[in-house]
Amino acid sequence: MQRMQTMVQWLNTTLLCLAGLCLMGMVFLACSNMVLRFFGHPVKGTFELMGFLGAMVGALALSGTQAGKGHIVISMFQDRFPARMRLGLDVLTSLICLAFFGLVAWQTWDLALSIREFEEVSETLQIIYYPFVLVVCLGVIALVLQIFVELVLLVGDRSRGGAS
């Protein structure tokens, strides 16, 4: 388990770095397009490339954001629940999220395969774009792993708490 935790941490950091690169890429691309457009030579396909980069930014940051507790949670009533019930609910939450994002990962994977099978290309640049969908799938898989690690830690906490 320890090894898996370290591995997921490493994965989160790596994906965050990639997301950061994509973010800077967006700034650079949009600015170059503005400057070049001013001189009459806009970068062809800026819109769709920005969209693809944006997808990378959002998806690759999913697991890192989850690990850093960056998703808004409303926890005001839960604090008043007895500890046992709170733990039960937290385990339930993790299981639901695990199932949901498992489905999301499966379906984005399936979508990528369909796009490849249809030989669909992007609208302006006419490039093959299913690999971008696969990257989104990768981001969701990392999120699933992160939620799984959190779940194991949660349950582990209880068993340790019970022993003492």
Place this chain on the structure above:
Amino acid sequence: GPITLRYANFPPASTFPCVQMERWKKEVEKRTDGQVSIETYPGGTLLGAKNMLRGVMKGQADIGCLCMSYQPGVFPMTTVAELPVGFASSAVASRVLYELYRMHTPKEFAKVKVLALFTSAPTNIMSRVPVRSITDFTGLELRASGMASRVLDRLGATPVSMPMPETPEALQKGLVKGLMSSLEVMQDMNFAEYCPYVTRTDFQVYPFAVIMNKRAFDRLPVAVQKVLDDLILEQSVWTGRYMDEHVLDSLAWSQKTYGVETITLDREQHALMQEKLAPLIEEWKAKATDKGVDAEAVLADLYRLRDTYQP
């Protein structure tokens, strides 16, 4: 109870793909004596423009209306209809598309049942400054998307891609000088207010297909299948005619309400443009051949059919 079929469509309910959808629903329900009931989902509530084919194949909807131009690469044969091949009306283009489909049974629709084929009205120039000859295109910034922007590119204009809802404001501010689209938007989106000139170029059309999940079709009683089969040609032609009438109404309204001037180009100008646009057709040929389409034969049939229906 009746068999319920879910029909997904992507543009807003007021647009022509949805108008034909409602007409089809009415006809089918009438002709099957209420044996079939159609639930319509306009505006992308069930499936969007880019996932219609996949969604219908997977059974997310039983029936879906898609535009072949929205998924480049997926419809190598039927996208022949979006080329600048000189269709003057949606009625003719729709009929030709249908006949081409019957003659060549394209592989791209092999996994679904086709229920209707039609096209948009031809695209034209709506602008703030008059476009009277090919030289007026030089450097002119026009809002366009897909094939329309490639046409403009070839003519020396500057195609600008932006969402349709942002276009009126961009026109007001002079960010774009006009747009290239089919002419019903003059009234439907009130572009007549910003564009005093319409240049009849009839460059190209956008092909649409109504498709149905094969399993869902096979499950239907034979009598119902026959009703749907009998409707294919009728619905395709009806939609083409409806589209053309709608465009005429829109133009008449624009003339009356805003005094919009319609510019027609002479034969010489048309020939000049056709010459510049020829490479687009060659490009299509290369790509279609690459995907196993007999491009020469398809094009030859297209021109022959066009001349048959468009005297």
Place this chain on the structure above:
Amino acid sequence: MSLTMFGLVGIGVLVAMIFLLRIPVGFAMGIVGFCGFWAVLDVHAALGMLGDETWKVFSSYGLTVIPLFILMGQICFYSGLNGRLYRAAYAWMGPVHGGVAMATVLACAGFAAISGSNTATAATMSSVALPQMKKYGYDPILSTGTVAAASTLGAVIPPSIVLIVIGLQTGQSIAALFWAALVPGVLLVVFFIMRIVMVCKKHPDLGPAGPSTGWGEKFRSLKGSLEMVVLFALVMGGLVAGLFTPSEAGAAGAALALAVSWAGGNLTWKRLVNSIRDTLSISCMIMTIVLGAVIFGRFLAVTRIPFTLASQVAELAFPPLVILGLICLLYILGGAIMDALALLIITIPIFFPVAATLGYDPLWFAVVVTVVTTMGAITPPVGVNTFIVSAMAGDVPLAHVFRGVAIFLPCYLACLALLILWPGILNIF
């Protein structure tokens, strides 16, 4: 079960999940939307929708505006640009009773003018302003209340993530929304300051006067805030003039902020990495909420609740103003228990058709709704801003922050009344 019932049950389950489970709001919306879609249609439809929407939302060009504007705000924060803005405001207003609180309002407005989110403004301004006010002996009720209330300006004064999302959802021009929202933004700033004057006149010990500053110091401090003013003017100017799209405005703003802070020697590698890391986290959080809301919206659409509601409300015999009042009340109540952005995203597809049927200008309606829900960010029991300020203040209990916020609620009501009685006020700029 009728479709409407399905929809209502779905909304009920969503609210229960958000409050009973410690589940992120965006996740909950996605899960309930997915299950609801499945219940109304079937599992194929629901699964296909999941994959399609995930890709479509994440790859949408419209949403790229969010990380770019957030990056601009974070770079300004980490390189200390807004800290200098604060010092300028303080140099001018510190010596008056409640002056530091007034300076905080102005500094919040300034930061709001480069930041797109009220939560980011709350977090930032808490760390900047609360220690200062503590140092000058301000009562924590006034100091935390001021920061919590004034940081809501982040969502009203452009750029605003809330307005961007409304624009994307309703197909309106983001630039036009930004321009119109400047009016309530300025009104709120004026009202907040007036309110502080009134309160400090009555209870001077809430905000003791600070040491006086000389004119030289006052004017020198202005120099430090110049960059922010120029940045805001360039970004808003280019956007409103239509020189670039909202995403490009965000990118240009981020690049300018980078250039300015690098030229000023305020940008270290560590600060850059921090601002990128925060930007990723905040934008990912927002994009997930948008995704969840889109999935939930797809469920609502197949239950046809928005259309049913719009047609039923249109048939009510009440005058439009009464219906508008009811909608506002709903938003205040909704805003009282939920995060503003999430609430807006859920309800906009429901209420925009209603407002359109009643004949209200969509631009005006968008601005009113933004002001109303933003107010929800500080009203009990759930006020995101209040929570953040209370957490950042450390030793101030939540109840005190809510008491402080109560001082400023009349300002919001006055602003709303003005907007409703005089809709044309949105066009004065």
